[in-house]
Amino acid sequence: MVSPSFPALRMRRGRSAPWIRAMLAEHRLHPTDLIWPLFICDGKGCEEQIPTLPGVSRWSVDRLADKAREARDLGIPCVALFPNTPAGLRSDNAGEALNADNLICRAIKAIKDAAPEIGVLTDVALDPYTAHGHDGLVDERGCVKNDETSAILVEQALVQAATGADIVAPSDMMDGRVGAIRAGLEREGYCDVAIMAYAAKYASAFYGPFRDAVGSRGLLKGDKRGYQMDPANGLEALREVALDLAEGADMVMVKPGLPYLDVVAAVKREFGVPTFAYQVSGEYAMIEAAASAGAGDRDALVLETLLAFKRAGATGVLSYHAPLAARLLSEG
Numbered sequence: 001m002v003s004p005s006f007p008a009l010r011m012r013r014g015r016s017a018p019w020i021r022a023m024l025a026e027h028r029l030h031p032t033d034l035i036w037p038l039f040i041c042d043g044k045g046c047e048e049q050i051p052t053l054p055g056v057s058r059w060s061v062d063r064l065a066d067k068a069r070e071a072r073d074l075g076i077p078c079v080a081l082f083p084n085t086p087a088g089l090r091s092d093n094a095g096e097a098l099n100a101d102n103l104i105c106r107a108i109k110a111i112k113d114a115a116p117e118i119g120v121l122t123d124v125a126l127d128p129y130t131a132h133g134h135d136g137l138v139d140e141r142g143c144v145k146n147d148e149t150s151a152i153l154v155e156q157a158l159v160q161a162a163t164g165a166d167i168v169a170p171s172d173m174m175d176g177r178v179g180a181i182r183a184g185l186e187r188e189g190y191c192d193v194a195i196m197a198y199a200a201k202y203a204s205a206f207y208g209p210f211r212d213a214v215g216s217r218g219l220l221k222g223d224k225r226g227y228q229m230d231p232a233n234g235l236e237a238l239r240e241v242a243l244d245l246a247e248g249a250d251m252v253m254v255k256p257g258l259p260y261l262d263v264v265a266a267v268k269r270e271f272g273v274p275t276f277a278y279q280v281s282g283e284y285a286m287i288e289a290a291a292s293a294g295a296g297d298r299d300a301l302v303l304e305t306l307l308a309f310k311r312a313g314a315t316g317v318l319s320y321h322a323p324l325a326a327r328l329l330s331e332g
């Protein structure tokens with residue numbers, strides 16, 4: 001059957017040369033779409049490689065100034081900070097999370113000193129500080145206690161805000177913590193500190209390399225399915241987002257990224273709010289493994305996957321490939 005619109009309409013006309021492809025592009029990736037996650041370790045002058053995250057390192061605080069200036073010079077608007085807390089400072093009550101001189105707080109200051117032009121996003125969750133690797137306090141049965149954890153998260157967010165964090169990002173999936181954190185920030189006068197809620201965070205197999213990076217993998221007892229979402233659920237993500245927005249989240253996040261683009265698209269369509277996606281460590285590792293195996297071109301894989309987030313409606317993407325992508329984009 002010949003289509004009645006052929007040959008009047010030939011879709012390939014729009015693909016016939018670079019200039020027309022550029023002119024007709026519906027979506028474009030830009031360095032300002034990117035948030036760059038950085039891992040921090042104790043010590044001086046340190047770069048520690050992470051075997052399951054090839055090409056990504058932990059940096060000691062004194063080496064973060066370079067990273068901050070690199071982000072700024074590449075046009076990346078914001079970095080996200082994750083600490084690898086020394087083993088001796090991890091405990092059942094995660095007290096180190098509230099230490100105003102902990103790795104995260106020292107990192108915030110180092111970045112603000114070096115490049116005040118960029119934003120600093122900090123993770124609010126207890127897993128880098130607990131001896132058992134869970135995101136909160138655990139009861140006798142091994143279950144993470146919601147309200148007790150939430151109260152500590154408020155204090156953690158306040159310590160980060162007091163030190164200079166611009167965005168606090170609760171990644172723990174406790175119920176009610178966004179409202180509690182917002183109330184705490186308002187009460188203490190941090191009304192300009194924003195909240196990016198990890199609103200729809202799934203219990204995912206893609207977090208393995210991250211847990212290596214922050215040193216919680218060997219410690220984690222059990223799994224996080226009692227608080228992170230079931231990958232079977234899509235509509236539930238909309239309820240989670242609605243709740244976090246009602247509690248005062250300025251922006252929301254879906255995590256992981258590529259396997260959950262349907263959720264990203266649905267959240268953006270339903271709420272029309274700033275919607276971020278986290279291309280997580282396991283996604284990064286898959287791309288690196290494919291590139292190393294010769295299965296695909298790294299640069300092309302990175303740009304194509306990041307563009308997919310834009311097509312799905314994401315406002316921005318947290319990605320370990322952020323500096324590479326920004327470099328590729330500025331080279332045109």
Ligand SMILES: NCc1[nH]cc(CCC(=O)O)c1CC(=O)O
Pocket residue numbers: 123125126127135171172206207208209210211224279280281282
């Ligand atoms: N609060 C934990 C947290 N914050 C960000 C990530 C994962 C990010 C990544 O895999 O890149 C995780 C892992 C987890 O929930 O176990």
Ligand SMILES: [Mg+2]
Pocket residue numbers: 173174175176199240243244
């Ligand atoms: Mg929730």
